[in-house]
Amino acid sequence: MRRTRVARAAGSGGADTGPVVRIRDLTVDFDTAEGRIRAVDGVSLDILPRRTLGVVGESGCGKSVTAQAIMRIEDKRICTLGGRILLRRGRDTLDLLSLKGTGARMRELRGREIGLVFQEPMTSFSPVHTIGNQIVEAVRLHFDLTRAEAVERAIEQLRHVGMPHPEHIMNRYAWELSGGLRQRAMIAMALICAPGLLIADEPTTALDVTTQAQVLALLDELQDRHGMALMLITHDLGVVAAVADDVAIMYLGTVVECGPAASIFREPGHPYTQLLLDSLPSLSRRRRGALKAISGTVPRARNRPGGCPFHTRCPSAIAGVCDRVMPAPTQVAERHVVHCHLHDRP
C-alpha cells in the first residue's frame, strides 16, 4: 500500500495540481437549547488531488461537522456556517458556502463533484430499495442515460469495487449483505460519477480489522486508478498511519497540527499530537509500565476554554499566554504547520 505513495506528488499551484478543495476560516455554530455552540472554530485545510487527507480527532472535535459543511448537508434550522469552502472546477473556483444548501446548484455538485461514504452503510442505504435501484438513481441524477445504460454502468462499478456476482447484488437489499460488502456497495455508489473528492467519514469503524484492511486497500487502489482526493475522517491513528498522505489533527473544533503524514508521525509538533501518540498502546512492543494518559477529558463545546483550546490539559501550557491567546500557525517543516505557542518565533 505504501509503495504507491512515492508516485504521488504533493500539489503546489497550477490549474491541475492545486487543491481540489480549500477550506478557509470555516466556522460552524449550532443553536441549541443551551445556547449557541461553536463546533468548528476557524478551520483552514487544503485537500489535494491524488492524495489522502486523514482528519483525526476525538469525539466532538468537529471532524464530521467539517465534512458535512463541505457537502452542505448541515441542518440549516440550527446551523450557521462562516468562512469559505472553495471547490476547484477546472480553472474556476466556487465557494460552496455561497450556494444554498438545498438549492439545485448544490444538488448538482453533491455526488457529482464530491462523493460521500458514511460510517454505517446499513443506515445510509434505504432498506426498501434494492442496491441496484439506488445506484442507478444516483447515476441518472447526474448523467443523461437510459435505465439500461445506467444499470450496465452500475454493474460495471460494482465489479470495479471487487463485489462478487455484481448482477446478483443489483437485486439485493442492503440488509442482505455483510458489513464489508455493504461498505463496498456504498463506495461503488459514491464513486459512480467519478467525483474529484471522496469524503469517507469513519468508513471502517463498524468493520472488523480484516474487513477494514480490505476496504482501506480498496480505497487506496481506487485512488490510484482515478486520482481522486480522499478525505478520510477517523478517530483511529493506526488507520491514518496506514493510508494517509497528509494528516490534520483536530481538537475542539480547531486544527492543531497538519502536514505530511510522515513528518507528523516522526516529529509531532503539537503537545496534543505527541500525547495522543504516546497514549496509544503499541501492537509491536512489549508492555513497559503504564500508558502515558492525557489527564482530564475534552471540555464540552459550550465551555470552550479561551486561548489555545488544549491548554486545560496541556502539560507544557504557559500561564498567561496559552490560556489567553489563540496560537497562530507556525511552519515547522515543509508543509507541516503547528498551532502552538511553544513554536512561536520570538
Place this chain on the structure above:
Amino acid sequence: MSGEARETRETGGALPDTVILRVKRLRKYFDADGDDPVRAVDNVSFDLHRCETLSLVGESGCGKTTAARAIIRAHAPTSGEIWFRTGAGEVVDLAGLTARELRPLRAEMQMIFQDPYSSLNPRMTVRDIVAEPLRIFGLTDRRALDKEVGGLLEAVGLQRSHMTRYPNAFSGGQRQRIGIARALALKPRVIIADESVSALDVSVQAQILNLLVGLQQRHELSYLFVAHDLSVVRHISHRVAVMYVGRIVELASCDDLFERPRHPYSAALLAAAPQVDPDRSGGFAPPAGEPPSSRNPPGGCHFHPRCPHAVARCRSEAPAWRQLDAGRLVRCHLAEELSLTGVGAAGGAARAQAQDRHG
C-alpha cells in the same frame, strides 16, 4: 445435568491452586433444537489464573462475547463445565448450578460493559448505581453504604461528591469509571470486561487501561478481557486466546502470540491490524474473504477457505486442540511446519526510539 456435574466434580477438585476458573468443552448453541443450530461457542476450553488477564480476541460473530456471557451464566451453556474456585476455597461447576445456587457466587464474578451510556440507569444517582449490588447483598445501613460508595468512587479516580449526581453529568470515561466502581463493589475475584474501552476516545482509553491494571494489582483480580483492538490486548494481557467461528484456534502467552503466532488466522489478524509506526514498511495485508456463518461453517478446519497455507487435509479433517509447546495450544494441522510472521522487534524498536526522541 446435575448428575453429570457431580460425576465430573472430581476433575474440578483437582484444580491447581493458581487456577481460579477452568472452562472445559464449553458449548453454547442457539436454536439448539433446530436443524442448523448456531454454534456460537463450540468446544471452548481454557484456564484463567489468579491475578491474570486472559483476552479473548476475534472478529465479530466469533463467539467471544457469547463465551464470556455463558461463563457468567447470563446465557445457559448448552454443555460443558465451568469450574470456579470460590472465595471460601470450594471448587464448583457453575454450569451445573441452579439460579438460586448461583446467587451467592454472583458477587465473586462481575462484569464491566462496553457502552458506558446504556449500561448505567439515567434515573439513578451515582450513589444508588454503585450501592445497588451492596444493597442486594444485604448492606442496608445508609451511612455504611455511603462510606463504601465514597471509597469505591475514590478507588476509580472519581470524587466522593460525585455521589449525588446522575450519569448524564459525566463524560464517557467518567461513566466507565462508575461502571467499574459498581463492578468492584462486591469485592469480586474475577472480572469479565467486554469491550470495556472500545467506546472511549484514545486519550481516555489510556486512563481506563491504567486504572484496570492498577486495580488488578491492588485487589488481586483476574480479568477475562473480551476485545477486538489488538493494540489494547497486547498492552493489557498476560495470555491471549484467538477465536474463530466459535472455537479457540490458538492460546499462548501475549508476547509469544504477537511475536510468533503459530496459527495462520492469528497471523492474519495481526497483519490486518493498523498500527502507528512510521518505519513499518509495506502497509498491511488483508486476508481474503469474510468469516463464515457459525450456522453453517465450512467442514474440516473452519479457516481453510481463507487460509493461504491450506492443504487437502485441512478441508476434510478438523484439527485437534493440542499442546504445541509449553504454554501454547493450537488448532492447526500445520502448526509445526509453518513459519508465520508476527509483529515485533524491528518496528517496535524504531517506534521506541522515536518515542525516546520526543519523550
